Structure formats: structure tokens, C-alpha cells
Amino acid sequence: MHAMPPVREMEQAFAAHDASYDGVFYVGVRSTGIFCRPSCPARRPLPENVQFLATPKEALFAGFRPCKRCKPLHTDGRPPEWVEALLAQVEVDPTRRLKDADVRAMGLEPARVRRYFQRTYGMTFQAYCRGRRMGQALEQIREGTGLDDVILGHGYESHSGFRDAFVRTFGAPPGKSQGTGRIDVAWIESPLGPLVAGATEEGICLLEFTDRRMLEAQFRTLHRLFKRAVVPGSNGHLKKLQEELTAYFAGTLKRFTVPLVYPGTPFQRRIWEELLAIPYGRTRSYEEMAAAAGSPGASRAAGTANGMNRIAILVPCHRVVNKDGKLGGYGGGLWRKQRLLDLERGAASLPYETVSEAPSG
Numbered sequence: 171m172h173a174m175p176p177v178r179e180m181e182q183a184f185a186a187h188d189a190s191y192d193g194v195f196y197v198g199v200r201s202t203g204i205f206c207r208p209s210c211p212a213r214r215p216l217p218e219n220v221q222f223l224a225t226p227k228e229a230l231f232a233g234f235r236p237c238k239r240c241k242p243l244h245t246d247g248r249p250p251e252w253v254e255a256l257l258a259q260v261e262v263d264p265t266r267r268l269k270d271a272d273v274r275a276m277g278l279e280p281a282r283v284r285r286y287f288q289r290t291y292g293m294t295f296q297a298y299c300r301g302r303r304m305g306q307a308l309e310q311i312r313e314g315t316g317l318d319d320v321i322l323g324h325g326y327e328s329h330s331g332f333r334d335a336f337v338r339t340f341g342a343p344p345g346k347s348q349g350t351g352r353i354d355v356a357w358i359e360s361p362l363g364p365l366v367a368g369a370t371e372e373g374i375c376l377l378e379f380t381d382r383r384m385l386e387a388q389f390r391t392l393h394r395l396f397k398r399a400v401v402p403g404s405n406g407h408l409k410k411l412q413e414e415l416t417a418y419f420a421g422t423l424k425r426f427t428v429p430l431v432y433p434g435t436p437f438q439r440r441i442w443e444e445l446l447a448i449p450y451g452r453t454r455s456y457e458e459m460a461a462a463a464g465s466p467g468a469s470r471a472a473g474t475a476n477g478m479n480r481i482a483i484l485v486p487c488h489r490v491v492n493k494d495g496k497l498g499g500y501g502g503g504l505w506r507k508q509r510l511l512d513l514e515r516g517a518a519s520l521p522y523e524t525v526s527e528a529p530s531g
């Protein structure tokens with residue numbers, strides 16, 4: 171369960187159409203069966219008809235459909251305005267430490283920021299800033315800037331303080347980072363909620379919906395598999411991925427071209443390669459997957475390998491369903507699997523049909 175602000179605070183925010191709470195909670199309206207962002211311009215319902223929800227997923231499972239006016243699933247590739255402003259502030263100078271007072275000076279409640287970052291990105295705002303700061307330091311070390319200059323430039327008092335912070339963030343001491351690659355991690359908004367994406371210099375190695383509980387374990391696995399630091403950042407592959415995802419959700423892209431990196435056991439790799447061979451808009455059963463991978467009868471193992479896929483959507487594990495036609499499982503939640511399949515079948519009445527429109531309000 172995601173933590174929500176106190177009910178009183180949500181009532182006030184909803185009454186005030188406060189956009190700074192967008193993404194922090196959602197509002198279900200029982201009388202109409204729709205759910206909204208707090209900032210929705212629609213007339214306010216009677217208080218007894220209001221239900222507060224932590225995530226779009228919760229709202230959908232509670233039977234609400236997304237509001238056509240405020241489009242609560244329609245994030246159009248961007249985090250809420252106030253998050254965007256905050257992230258822009260970080261980028262002005264990632265070496266600067268933003269304190270609670272700085273956050274307040276931007277008109278934001280530090281507790282709300284903490285909740286949003288924790289929930290959406292799986293880390294606190296402070297951890298995000300620390301990661302960003304260390305990411306930049308690593309970049310400079312790799313470019314050949316002396317360790318002393320980097321430490322000084324990033325406001326660390328001593329070598330040991332810097333090393334401690336570095337190890338906390340990357341898991342490898344600075345001396346050893348020289349010449350080794352890193353995994354850049356970025357967050358991508360989608361009509362089905364935020365995705366976390368990771369890329370090495372070779373290609374995309376991670377794409378997951380962030381409400382997946384596995385996220386921290388995935389970071390550790392990436393670190394173990396690639397022996398590389400995992401840091402907030404961007405690279406050409408991530409930019410390309412973002413573009414391709416936008417087109418995919420708009421229904422105009424049926425084949426991704428961004429390079430992928432997916433180390434695994436030989437069986438896992440065979441299954442993942444079979445996944446890549448399932449055409450857009452089609453599904454296969456776990457039994458068919460096992461047979462195609464040369465191990466008929468190993469449908470359970472095929473299902474497990476399917477679930478171990480680290481690159482959602484691009485390695486289309488959502489296209490594998492039960493033999494009886496039921497959905498089977500999905501790490502990102504069954505409602506997302508259903509929506510991905512609907513999207514690929516060209517369903518016309520889904521929220522992501524609005525992705526290419528200009529955002530409302």
C-alpha cells in the first residue's frame with residue numbers, strides 16, 4: 171500500500187484544485203464512477219461520493235474509469251508540473267545541496283515531495299539528488315578530472331567522506347570506476363504509469379513499471395550482472411527509448427529498434443528471444459513458448475523465465491497468456507497486461523488513444 175497524505179489534506183487539496191498534488195493521490199467519484207487528478211477542473215462532487223486512492227491501479231481495480239477531462243492516466247511523457255520544476259532546479263546545479271528550506275521556497279511541502287519520490291521513483295528526493303551528484307562526479311572522474319578537484323567541486327569535506335558517499339551510491343570505490351561503464355537510470359512517464367529504464371553504453375538493460383516491488387532487487391541484480399554502477403542519468407539509448415515508447419503508446423510504432431542487452435542463462439535467453447519473435451498484436455501460450463525454445467513440457471520454467479524478463483514491453487512478455495486464453499501473470503500488474511494487449515489489438519476507446527493530443531488544462 172502506498173502512503174497517502176492525511177484525509178484532511180487531500181480534501182483541502184481537492185477542493186482547491188491543487189495541481190501540486192497530481193500524482194500524489196487520485197480521487198474516485200462514486201456517483202459517476204470516474205476517477206480524477208486532484209487538479210481536475212470538473213465541478214466538485216458531494217463529499218460523501220468521494221473516495222481517495224493512492225494509484226491509478228487502485229482506482230481501476232476499485233471500478234473507476236479515468237476522467238475524460240483531467241485524464242489521470244494521461245501523463246504525455248512528463249511528470250507533474252511541480253516535479254518538473256523541482257527536477258529542473260536540481261539540473262541547474264546538481265552539485266548544490268537542496269535543503270528542505272529550498273524546497274519550501276519553491277512553494278512545496280518537503281513531506282509531499284518525499285512521498286511522491288518514494289512512491290514514483292522508489293527513492294527519496296534526497297537520494298535522487300545524491301545519486302545525481304555522484305553521477306556527475308563519476309562522469310568527471312572518468313573524463314580524467316583529478317579526484318581532489320572532483321571532491322572539492324562537489325562539496326565533500328574529505329576523501330573518506332566522498333568515498334563513503336560514492337560506495338553508498340555505486341557500490342564501487344572511485345579508483346575502480348575509472349574505465350568501467352555505468353548503468354544510467356531514468357524515469358519515463360507512460361499512460362500506464364511511470365517506468366524506470368536503465369541503459370549501458372551497449373543498449374537498454376531495464377524497463378519496469380515502478381510500482382513493482384522488485385525495483386530495488388532489480389537494481390542490485392543489474393549491479394551484480396553488469397558489475398557497473400547504477401546512477402540517475404541519461405544516454406542516447408534512453409532518449410531513443412523514450413521516443414519509441416511515445417510512438418508505441420500512440421499506436422504508431424510496432425517494432426522497437428533501440429538496442430537491448432539481456433544477459434541470462436541459456437534457457438532464459440532462448441525464452442526471451444522467442445518473446446522477441448512474437449509479432450505485435452499476437453499472443454502465445456506458455457506451452458508454445460517452451461516448445462519453441464526447444465523444451466516442450468517445460469512450460470512452468472518458460473513461465474518463470476518469462477517473469478524474469480527485465481525489459482518490459484520491448485521484450486514482450488505481456489504477449490504470453492494461458493492456454494485457456496486467460497491472462498496469466500504479469501509483474502507490472504494484470505490491468506497493464508490487458509491494456510498493452512488491447513493497445514496492440516487496436517482498441518479504440520482506451521486512454522492512451524489520447525496520448526498524442528495536447529494535455530488538457
Ligand SMILES: [Zn+2]
Nearest residue numbers: 206210237240
Ligand atoms: Zn477529472
